[in-house]
Amino acid sequence: MSLKRAAAITGIAEMAPRASAEGLSTMSIWADVSRGAILDAGLEPSDIDGLLVAPPIVDMVAMWPSHLGEYLDIHPRYANIVDLGGASAAGMIWRAASAIQSGLCRAVLCVSGEASDVSTFYAPRAKRPTQQLPLREFEAPYGPMGANSGYAQIAMRHMHEFGTTGRQLAKVAVDQRTNAGANPDALYRDPLTIDDVLSSPLIVDPLHLYEIVRPCTGGAAFVVVSADLAGSSAQTPAWLLGAGEATRGVMLAQVDSITTSPVAQSAPLAFEMAGVTPAEIDLVSVYDCYTITVVVTLEDAGFCEKGRGGPFVEEHDLTFRGDLPLNTHGGQLSFGQPGLAGGMSHVTEAVRQLQGRAGERQVPDCELAFVNGNGGIMSEQSSLVLGV
Amino acid sequence: MSDQPRKPLPRPSPLSQPFWDGLGAGELRLQRCDSCDTYVFYPRPYCPHCLSEALTWKAVSGRGRVYTYTVIRRAMHPAFQPDVPYVFAIVELEEGPRVETNVVGCAPEDVRVEMPVKAVYDMTTAGIALLKFEPA
Numbered sequence: 176m177s178l179k180r181a182a183a184i185t186g187i188a189e190m191a192p193r194a195s196a197e198g199l200s201t202m203s204i205w206a207d208v209s210r211g212a213i214l215d216a217g218l219e220p221s222d223i224d225g226l227l228v229a230p231p232i233v234d235m236v237a238m239w240p241s242h243l244g245e246y247l248d249i250h251p252r253y254a255n256i257v258d259l260g261g262a263s264a265a266g267m268i269w270r271a272a273s274a275i276q277s278g279l280c281r282a283v284l285c286v287s288g289e290a291s292d293v294s295t296f297y298a299p300r301a302k303r304p305t306q307q308l309p310l311r312e313f314e315a316p317y318g319p320m321g322a323n324s325g326y327a328q329i330a331m332r333h334m335h336e337f338g339t340t341g342r343q344l345a346k347v348a349v350d351q352r353t354n355a356g357a358n359p360d361a362l363y364r365d366p367l368t369i370d371d372v373l374s375s376p377l378i379v380d381p382l383h384l385y386e387i388v389r390p391c392t393g394g395a396a397f398v399v400v401s402a403d404l405a406g407s408s409a410q411t412p413a414w415l416l417g418a419g420e421a422t423r424g425v426m427l428a429q430v431d432s433i434t435t436s437p438v439a440q441s442a443p444l445a446f447e448m449a450g451v452t453p454a455e456i457d458l459v460s461v462y463d464c465y466t467i468t469v470v471v472t473l474e475d476a477g478f479c480e481k482g483r484g485g486p487f488v489e490e491h492d493l494t495f496r497g498d499l500p501l502n503t504h505g506g507q508l509s510f511g512q513p514g515l516a517g518g519m520s521h522v523t524e525a526v527r528q529l530q531g532r533a534g535e536r537q538v539p540d541c542e543l544a545f546v547n548g549n550g551g552i553m554s555e556q557s558s559l560v561l562g563v
Numbered sequence: 564m565s566d567q568p569r570k571p572l573p574r575p576s577p578l579s580q581p582f583w584d585g586l587g588a589g590e591l592r593l594q595r596c597d598s599c600d601t602y603v604f605y606p607r608p609y610c611p612h613c614l615s616e617a618l619t620w621k622a623v624s625g626r627g628r629v630y631t632y633t634v635i636r637r638a639m640h641p642a643f644q645p646d647v648p649y650v651f652a653i654v655e656l657e658e659g660p661r662v663e664t665n666v667v668g669c670a671p672e673d674v675r676v677e678m679p680v681k682a683v684y685d686m687t688t689a690g691i692a693l694l695k696f697e698p699a
Contacts, residue, residue, distance in 0.1 A: 309605045312579060314663045315571040316693055317651055318643035320635050324651050327633035335631070335676040380634040380671075428653045428661040429605075433631065 177448055182272035182283075183405040183412030184397050184561070186216025187523045191360035192393035192511030196290035201231045202246055204288045204394035208516075209247055212396035217409035218282060223398070225274055225283030226251040229263035229515035233295045243286060253280045259422075260550025261462050263287065264395075264519035265557035269418035271399035281401040288394020288516035295390075310426055320379055322464065323387060325427050325552035327379035330467040333434045334381060336482065341381055343485035344466040345372035348385050348508050350493035351463065355505025357495060357536035362391060362511035386466040386508070393513025395523050413529040416451070416543075417560035419444025425551045434482075438475035438547060441558040445545075446477070449560035453478045456560075457541045458528050459499060460521040462549035463506040472547050476558065495536040503528060503536050518548045522559075529563045568642040572689050579606045581620045586692040589684050591625045593660060594618040604660035625682030626699060627656040634671040650674050654696050668697030 188211025190204055205228075213220060226249065228240045236242070240254040253274050259266045264287055271283035319325070333339045349369055355361035367385065375384040405412035421437035421444075423430055446452060453476060461472045470484035478499075479487035493501040504510050504524040507517040525544040527533045533541075548557040575583040582605075585592035594603040598615035602623070609616045632652035638644040650666040652674070666674050667683065680696035687693060 311571070312573045312575070313605045315640075316573050317663055317665050317695075318570070318635060318638060318640060318646065318649065319651055319663070320633075320637070320639045323639070324633050324635060328631040328651075328653060331633055332631035332676060376636070377634075378637055380636075382633075426663065427631075428663045433653075 178269055178272045178276060178418055179416050179448055180402065180414050181276040182399050182401060183414045184268065184522070184526050185400050185405060185408040185410045185412055186212045186214070186218070186398040187396070187526050188212040188215055189360065189395040189520065189523050190288065190393045192362045192391045192513050194362065194391055195292040196392045199290045199392060201289045202243070204290060204392070205243055205286050205396070206246055208288060208394045208396035209243070209284060209286055212284060212398050215410065216398040216400065218398065220247065220249050222282050223249045223284045224251055225253040225271060225280035227255055227257050227267045227271060227283060227285045229267070229287035229519070230256055230258055231289035231291070232514045233289060233291050251280070253283065259548065259555040259557060261464060261515060261518035262548035262550035262555040262557040263515045264522050265546055265548025265559050266420060268399055268415055268522065268559055269420070269557070272415050272418070275399065275401045281404055283399045284396060285399060286394070286396045287514065287519045289514035290392050291390055291514055292392060293390055314426060322552060323379045323382070326465040326467055327382045328427055329433050329471065329553065330381050330465070333467060333471065336434055337485065339470065339485035341373055342369055343489050344386060344470065345369045346488050347463065347466040347469045347493065348372050350497070351502050351506035352509050353494045354503045354536060355509030358504050358510065361505040361509050362389065363505070363509045382465060382467070388464045388507045388512040388517065391511040391513050393511060393516055395516040395519040397522060397526065411530045411563055413526040413561050413563060415559065416562045417445040417447065417449030418558070419448070420557045422555045425554045427552055434471065436471050436475050436553040437556040438472050438558060441556040442476035442547070445558040445560050449562070451543060451560060453545065456543050456545045457500070458503065458525060458538050458544040459501040460525040460544055461502065461547040462518055462521060463502055463508050464512065464549070466508070468549060468553065469501070471553065472549065476545065476547065495538055500538045503533065503538060521546050521548065525561050529561060568640070570642040571640065572687060572691055578608060582606055583691055585620070585622070586684050586694055590622050591682050591694065592620045593623050593658065595621045602658045602660050604662065623656060623658045627654045627680055627696065629666065629674060629676055629678045629680060630655040630661055631676055632666060632674055652696070654680055662694060665695045666697065667695050
């Protein structure tokens with residue numbers, strides 16, 4: 176069954192990332208962006224009959240959707256948590272569209288974000304793997320550095336198999352920083368060169384500090400509505416044209432090939448449903464927790480041949496003025512990663528661009544966007560084609 | 564008791580005890596499926612390939628090659644900070660399965676992808692041995 180044009184995103188809201196929580200709570204952030212998204216969509220609180228929530232990474236409690244519904248004083252008929260790690264936001268859109276198409280609801284509020292900073296994110300207590308997980312028994316004793324070491328291992332193997340270079344990976348961070356210069360909300364906006372990236376401290380070989388995302392505080396929300404509500408929306412609807420999802424194990428030792436991600440399955444599903452090809456895409460908005468993530472995603476989504484991601488990002492201008500505008504908000508590498516709202520930033524930016532509301536960094540004639548959400552160590556992938 | 568942070572050590576379950584017992588005895592043992600002849604790692608109650616519950620522990624060669632690795636220069640868990648820089652790797656065993664591990668016995672800059680390695684059994688003060696590898 177196709178979800179093409181079954182639903183559209185109309186309203187979005189985003190809190191600018193900040194380096195520390197500054198007295199904010201997760202709930203206060205969620206309330207702020209929820210209000211903003213409902214207002215932006217031109218809806219009343221009573222119109223919201225669906226609620227999807229991505230859990231905060233540093234603060235896991237049960238029944239988050241009910242706690243948020245209570246805070247907002249809304250009464251959804253469809254309420255769920257979506258935990259696909261960084262892929263949660265993209266995964267929410269087709270889940271919302273699916274619920275809308277089945278008649279369960281008409282307007283689904285999707286919310287993410289958290290009050291976090293580097294110290295809470297890296298606190299050993301917060302990051303202790305659940306005692307029963309095989310990860311705790313067969314990986315933790317060897318001193319991994321969380322996601323950092325996993326993505327570094329992917330990058331190392333990618334370099335071995337395909338000859339990908341540090342300069343090629345650094346180019347992703349550099350072009351995205353140029354984009355961040357045109358985004359007042361981004362955490363890091365000063366221009367960056369390839370040499371700056373390569374001379375920043377090596378943290379987990381071959382990845383340098385400026386190739387690694389920064390945990391921070393922030394949040395985002397959007398509203399997914401039915402076709403009839405989209406028709407009367409104040410904003411240009413950003414339609415869901417295609418969606419695909421694929422997952423694999425989280426422990427890299429359990430994965431057949433770590434240089435190919437499940438994007439190789441999820442993206443073709445999304446393109447097929449939408450009836451478009453990568454060559455037709457005006458804006459690429461893909462998860463970038465590390466530079467290597469972007470390179471692997473572009474390959475597996477079919478923007479270039481497998482293994483040619485390095486030369487591909489070198490040959491193309493990935494800025495908002497370029498021939499392949501990519502992560503025009505700066506990507507999470509420059510924008511910041513406010514928990515799972517980091518993944519949502521790729522959705523909000525795509526909607527902004529499709530609606531023509533991206534200001535200085537607006538991509539001309541932006542009609543088709545490819546969005547990719549990525550979770551874990553490239554273990555969860557949710558791919559979308561959005562369009563106007 | 565010391566206030567120093569302690570490294571997270573394995574807590575063997577009845578299912579995984581033979582694996583850790585093997586390492587303690589200086590031997591790498593893996594589950595092998597009697598039904599489809601596949602090695603299974605990490606330990607599981609049944610073969611995920613054919614669903615057979617007939618799994619037998621077998622001693623294996625301990626030989627393999629580095630599938631990938633990274634050098635960790637800032638530890639996330641404070642107990643590992645004194646060890647930096649150290650190599651966190653995935654080794655592909657000759658018998659097929661891959662394991663997360665450390666490569667020891669050489670400088671981090673001498674490690675290469677596809678480098679041949681052999682198992683070493685690193686006995687911790689807690690009396691449980693970890694599976695590590697050194698250049699073969």
